[in-house]
Amino acid sequence: VSGHAIVVGALDDDIDALGANAGSAHLFQKVGGSWTYTQRVLASDPTVSARFGRTVAVYGDRVLVGSTNIDNGAGAVYAFRFGDNSAEFEGRLVADDQAPSDGFGSALAMDGVTAVVGARRRNGGTGQFSGAGYVFTRIGTQWAQRARLLAPDPRPDERLGYSVALSGGMAMLGAPYSTSSPCCEQGRAILFLGSESGWQFLRHLSVPDV
Numbered sequence: 001v002s003g004h005a006i007v008v009g010a011l012d013d014d015i016d017a018l019g020a021n022a023g024s025a026h027l028f029q030k031v032g033g034s035w036t037y038t039q040r041v042l043a044s045d046p047t048v049s050a051r052f053g054r055t056v057a058v059y060g061d062r063v064l065v066g067s068t069n070i071d072n073g074a075g076a077v078y079a080f081r082f083g084d085n086s087a088e089f090e091g092r093l094v095a096d097d098q099a100p101s102d103g104f105g106s107a108l109a110m111d112g113v114t115a116v117v118g119a120r121r122r123n124g125g126t127g128q129f130s131g132a133g134y135v136f137t138r139i140g141t142q143w144a145q146r147a148r149l150l151a152p153d154p155r156p157d158e159r160l161g162y163s164v165a166l167s168g169g170m171a172m173l174g175a176p177y178s179t180s181s182p183c184c185e186q187g188r189a190i191l192f193l194g195s196e197s198g199w200q201f202l203r204h205l206s207v208p209d210v
Contacts, residue, residue: 001058002058002059002060003060004029004030004031005027005028005029005030005058005061005063005082006027006028006029006035006058007025007026007027007028007041007056007057007058007063007065008025008026008028008056009023009024009025009026009052009053009054009055009056009065009066010023010024010025010026010053011023011051011052011053011054012051013053015042015046018042018046018047018048019046019047019048019049020048020049021048021049021050021051021069022042022043022046022047022048022049022050022051022052023043023046023050023051023052023053023054023067024040024041024042024052024053025040025041025052025053025056025063025065026039026040026041027039027040027041027063027082027087029082029084038082038084038085039082039085039086039087041063041065041080041087043065043067043070043078044078044089044092045070045092047070049069050067050069050070051067051068051069051070052065052066052067052070052078053065053066053067054066054067054068054069054105054106055068055105055106055107055108056108057108057109057110057115058110059110059111059112061081061082061083062079062080062081062082062090062110062138063079063080063081063082063087064077064078064079064080064093064108064110064115065077065078065080066104066105066106066107066108066117067105068103068104068105068106071094071098071100072100072101073100073101073102073103073121074094074095074098074099074100074101074102074104075094075095075098075102075103075104075105075106075119076092076093076094076104076105077092077093077094077104077105077108077115077117078091078092078093079091079092079093079138079143081141090141090142090143091141091142091143093115093117093136093143093145095117095119095122095132095134095145095148096134096145096148097148099122099123101121102119102121102122102123103118103119103120103121103122104117104118104119104122104134105117105118105119106118106119106120106121106161106162107120107161107162107163107164107174108164109164109165109166109171110166111166111167111168113137113138113139114135114136114137114138114146114166114194115135115136115137115138115143115166116133116134116135116136116149116164116165116166116171116173117133117134117136117161117164118131118132118133118160118161118162118163118164118173119131119132119133119134119161120159120160120161120162121159122161124150124154128156128157129156129157129158129159129177130150130151130154130155130156130157130158130159130160131151131154131158131159131160131161131162131173131175132148132149132150132160132161133148133149133160133161133164133171133173133192134147134148134149135147135148135149135171135194135199146198146199147194147198147199149161149171149173149190149192149199151175151190151201152201155175155178155179155180157177158175158176158177158178158179158188159175159176159177160173160174160175160178160190161173161174161175162174162175162176162177163176169193169194169195170191170192170193170194170202171191171192171194171199172189172190172191172192172205173189173190173192174187174188174189175187175188175189175190178206186206186207187206188204188205188206189204189205189206190203190204190205191203191204191205
């Protein structure tokens with residue numbers, strides 16, 4: 001939800017002539033005090049089982065839609081600008097190090113001209129599914145990757161980027177399966193701070209008695 005716009009994803013939507021689970025997103029706008037359905041949004045390259053619409057983010061007149069299964073599971077995010085009764089495709093966002101099964105687009109957040117994208121199944125140097133986040137900025141209608149966010153102490157299977165939040169130049173990435181001992185998955189969140197010179201790790205957040 002942003003202002004007078006709501007975007008809803010339908011990742012299992014079966015699109016005629018495109019195949020099962022191609023997915024879609026749906027735009028509702030508040031007009032004259034009433035919420036009105038205005039647009040069905042599809043990927044620029046719809047594919048069977050792409051699950052476009054798994055995640056959505058909206059800010060102002062911009063919409064981002066995640067498609068985690070496309071490109072052999074590497075994933076992609078699609079950017080749109082919407083008007084009164086239409087949504088115009090602006091670009092396709094992918095990670096600079098994309099690889100099959102990364103799940104790029106598994107979480108989305110947008111604040112102004114900046115977006116954070118989670119890739120919870122990205123494999124890092126410490127093992128499978130350590131996860132990552134990616135920062136993109138928009139200039140005009142063009143989106144470009146600005147940073148890759150990694151845990152300073154990445155852990156196997158913690159899935160950083162499972163959830164993301166973004167506000168005021170700070171990004172938080174959730175890693176719900178993070179473990180610091182063999183017994184259990186305590187989970188943690190990692191906070192990053194952005195500036196003109198780049199993005200840097202700020203601190204870990206966790207519950208001390210879990």
